[in-house]
Amino acid sequence: MKKVLIKVFSVFIVIIFLSPIVYTISHSFMDEYQLKNNEMEMVPEIFNLQQYYEISVEKNEYFKLYTNSALITAGVMVGQVVVSVGAAYYLAVKKSRFSNILFLVYTFFMLLPLQITLIPNVLLYNAVERYIGIKLFNTHLAVILPGIFNTLGVFFLKQFFESIPQSYYEIANIDGASNFDILLHVVLPYSKNAIAALCLLIFIENWNLIEQPLIFLNDMSKMPVSIYLNTLYESSRDIFYAACVLFMFPVIYVFTKIREKLKTMVLKN
Amino acid sequence: MSKFFDRFLKYFFVFLSSVIIIGFLFFTIRNYIMPEVTVTKSLENSLLIKKDYFTGRVVSRETVEVKADRKLYISEINVKNSQIVEPGTKIISLDMSRQELNVDTEASEMQNQIKSYEIEKLNLKKQLDSGEASLKKSLEAYEKAKEDYENTSYLYENGVVAKDELNGKSDIMEDCRKDYESEVSIYTSETEIYKMNLNRIDEEIEILQTRLHEKTNENSENKITVDKSGAYFLADKVYIDYITDKKVMEEGETVLRYSICNTNADLYMEAFLGRDVYDDIFSNKYSLYFWKNDEKKKESVMVQSVRAFPDHNELIFALRDELKENVYISDSVKFMAQSEESYECVIDKTAVVPIGDLKANNTCYVYTVLTEESILGEINYLKQGEYKILAVGESTVAIEPTQNTKERIDKNSLIVNYASSVLENDMRVRVIN
Secondary structure (H helix, E strand, O other), X not given: OHHHHHHHHHHHHHHHHHHHHHHHHHHHOOXXXXXXXXXXXXXXXXXXXXXXXXXXXXXXXXXXXXXXXXXXXXXXXXXXXXXXXXXXXXXXXXXXXXXXHHHHHHHHHHHOOHHHHHHHHHHHHHHHHHHXXXXXXXXXXXHHHHHXXXXXXHHHHHHHHHHOXXXXXXXXXXXXXXXXXXXXXXXXXXXXXXXXXXXXXXXXXXXXXXXXXXXXXXXXXXXXXXXXXXXXXXXXXXXXXXXXXXXXXXXXXXXXXXXXXXXXXXXXX | XXXXXXXXXXXXXXXXXXXXXXXXXXXXXXXXXXXXXXXXXXXXXXXXXXXXXXXXXXXXXXXEEEEOOXXXXXXXXXXXXXXXXXXXXXXXXXXXXXXXXXXXHHHHHHHHHHHHHHHXXXXXXXXXXXXXXXXXXXXXXXXXXXXHHHHHHXXXXXXXXXXXXXXXXXXXXXXXXXXXXXXXXXXXXXXXXXXXXXXXXXXXXXXXXXXXXXXXXXXXXXXXXXXXXXXXXXXXXXXXXXXXXXXXXXXXXXXXEEEEOOOHHHEEEEEEEEHHHHHHHXXXXXXEEEEEOOEEEEEEOOEEEEEEOOOEEEEEEEOOHHHOOXXXXXXXXXXXXXXXXXXXXXXXXXXXEEOOOOOOOOEEEEEEEEEEEEOOEEEEEEEEEEEEEEEEOOOEEEEEXXXXXXXXXXXXXXXXXXXXXXXXXXXXXXXXX
């Protein structure tokens, strides 16, 4: 009886989570008439690809913002992985007396709500522009740079690097490997799954950015798709659901590709 | 079930990937093939300049036609059509051996008489000079004899010479005095006669010259007056409009037609202009320029008179002093009439898309470029406006919006000048410099 209840509850949870996705996908195959008159229906009366045709051929300005999203996400992902790997290696392997303090500071910043750091960042950008002459505000760098120095990656990888057996480092040291060699040839091959999982987390987080672009960017042409979807619902509902499906497609695709690695990683941790 | 789901997911991902690829592809193509336009602005001074070019000719005020008043046998033609002939140039020569009664003997006689009078006049002058010289000579002889007598008289009083010698000198002096007085008497009487004769000859010459001139003028209009050798001359600088090429001319046939062009006062310029063009330009403040041999003359010219015809106007331009060196008779000249008119909105002709012909009172489309901030950044798109053509200039057009058009063109409006494709309302375009 208990098992049945758990299964029913699980199915209920799955339905709760999946219903928005199914709703969006099914609506992306609806025609304009049904969207206008019977939007709450779940199943398309006439299955058609009109929305996908419209968005890809007629109203393809959407892909300009799609590019912005890709640019911001890729920039943050690459930058954060590089920074996180280096910092986590220092904190986990090359320990010094400041390591713990630094890690404490990192943890503290991770706990800070994102919204607190937004305004200081704007002030910092203005100061940089005024005193150094580098324009950051209203550029993609304004969104990418804070993302690169996000503390989540360091925290995540430090935990993993500490789980690597110490004997690996000792053997590499005996063989005369430098820190960079150890990082490149010992730590990174061992941490593939962890880095992949980190990439997935970074990707999901940055693909769905909302606050940072709203604060750091002014021009609509520089915004990511996540901001534009709301506008699209008001202005062009005839392509809105297809745009939503295309927007969530990369996340779902990446998730399905590395879900095994993520599972392994979670199990290891 | 899981396998089916995986396969479904796979196909769905392939589909979404295709949509994304197609979307990016079309997005790139659409941006790449976006029509390019160049833009202009309305004219700052809002002046519409109308220009019209028309041709004219330099012609003479007086044209003479010479007809054969008798049968003429022409032996030689010394000029040709369209030739400018200096005064005294031989025009034609008649064959005097075949020509009967073709020499104007009266005129020749008069000329000969004048010549004989001239000779007589010269002879009289010579005789007068000779008498004057003789008088002068006898006066000198008398004065010399008188001086000798006075010297001898002085010597006699001092007892140097005898009385006989003094008497001899006195006789000589007396003879010289008588000779001189005789010469004076002759000279005085001869001078009076000479003067009378000279006056008479002068009067005769004047009468003959007047008659000859009258005769020459009378003949020059429609008669061939030749000298004894058969040569025909003209006293004016003329432009040969027409010269016969026949050797034998019957009475009444035109031998020669010429235009007198001694000075520029004898010339003027004439041009013909369509009525509509004339009304279009000359109803406003205008200026006129002319070209000669494709060279623009800076001086403006003034219209002296206008003769109206049903479909065109004839314009007469006086030749002013400063133009004298620039034009000659029969020159072909090109005129440019230019007028200026002020309108509220004047734009380049290339910016107008006319509905029908590009002429006043027709309508046209004008495309202005508007800029809008969008998800693609700053985008330019076209706004089509319907305008009425008020006037058409040489390179500009004056327009005003019709009732269908809300957009007004101001000094800052960007107006499409040239486009790489057919334009449409709300079309996105790329503005190039």
